[in-house]
Amino acid sequence: MADRIPENLALLYGAFSKEAIDRILPGDSFTVDGVEFVCKYSPESTPTKFHIVKPIDLVNRYRALCAQEWRHAGIVELGIAEGGSTALLALLARPEHLVAVDIEPEPLDALDRFITDRGLQDSVRPFYGLDQGDHEQLAAVVDGAFAGASVDLVIDDASHQYELTRSSFETLFPRLRPGGMYVVEDWNAAHAMRIAVRRALQNKEAPDYEQRRASFREARQEAGRTGRRDGLEAPLSRLAVELLLACAGLSDAVESVSVDRHWLTVIRGAGELDRDSFRLADVYWDFFGNLPPLVGS
Numbered sequence: 001m002a003d004r005i006p007e008n009l010a011l012l013y014g015a016f017s018k019e020a021i022d023r024i025l026p027g028d029s030f031t032v033d034g035v036e037f038v039c040k041y042s043p044e045s046t047p048t049k050f051h052i053v054k055p056i057d058l059v060n061r062y063r064a065l066c067a068q069e070w071r072h073a074g075i076v077e078l079g080i081a082e083g084g085s086t087a088l089l090a091l092l093a094r095p096e097h098l099v100a101v102d103i104e105p106e107p108l109d110a111l112d113r114f115i116t117d118r119g120l121q122d123s124v125r126p127f128y129g130l131d132q133g134d135h136e137q138l139a140a141v142v143d144g145a146f147a148g149a150s151v152d153l154v155i156d157d158a159s160h161q162y163e164l165t166r167s168s169f170e171t172l173f174p175r176l177r178p179g180g181m182y183v184v185e186d187w188n189a190a191h192a193m194r195i196a197v198r199r200a201l202q203n204k205e206a207p208d209y210e211q212r213r214a215s216f217r218e219a220r221q222e223a224g225r226t227g228r229r230d231g232l233e234a235p236l237s238r239l240a241v242e243l244l245l246a247c248a249g250l251s252d253a254v255e256s257v258s259v260d261r262h263w264l265t266v267i268r269g270a271g272e273l274d275r276d277s278f279r280l281a282d283v284y285w286d287f288f289g290n291l292p293p294l295v296g297s
């Protein structure tokens, strides 16, 4: 195992085991401009070989968009991980500005060296130790790096948690130009997780079938006894419903919203949005109770 284990990966290894994480992406690989990319989440990137945490069909979508719509765009990316998506965007889109952010405090040496080796210091800027939910710091780094240039695209592939994702949406969406694209990747992560758990619990062929069901029952009883609400925080799909409500209410903040199995995509409308005080809840009305109350509110 590599010496460097980023905090996010350590958490995932702790929750699911290294073997389970290694199994999620099969390790497809491809080369762009002399740099090899491997679709895998493991801490082994080098300046000429990056690990990217995306399946190959999603990578192919990136390639198609970078060739046209995203070419020379001003891009903000949340979630660097092993640097694969940042390096890929840098090579394929040749962005005017690419600000990439991660909560991981340790800078990624492979990405820093890739940027220096290719003389991309003026256009590609990674920021580490920055929480997507920190409005002031996120706003400051984006405003500083873009210095008045337009933000055309935001890709959020960071925490996949509702509160944090909504917070960075409220910071960055008003900074996006009208007609610009805001992508929230893996917006259905909580649903995918529940389905995986359900399937595992229903798999009678599994050698530990009875044991799995017993520990699940035990965990539920424990939750009932203690009132603990772990796992009951709002799923990220709530953000999709809120954005849908903004469209339904004819808000000029949001031009369109679409979803597919990888992406929640929002196109910014032409309405004026205040960069400091924009709140999503101010641009929709839940007349018909489409949103359940938030746990703890």
Ligand SMILES: C[S@@+](CC[C@H](N)C(=O)[O-])C[C@H]1O[C@@H](n2cnc3c(N)ncnc32)[C@H](O)[C@@H]1O
Residues within 6 Å of the ligand: 008, 051, 052, 053, 054, 078, 079, 080, 081, 082, 083, 084, 085, 086, 101, 102, 103, 104, 130, 131, 132, 133, 157, 158, 159, 160, 164
């Ligand atoms: C799925 S990985 C990103 C994968 C990368 N975009 C790629 O395609 O190769 C998620 C990353 O988000 C970071 N992250 C998690 N929570 C965050 C937060 N609150 N703010 C910023 N980054 C966060 C993690 O440290 C991790 O590196």
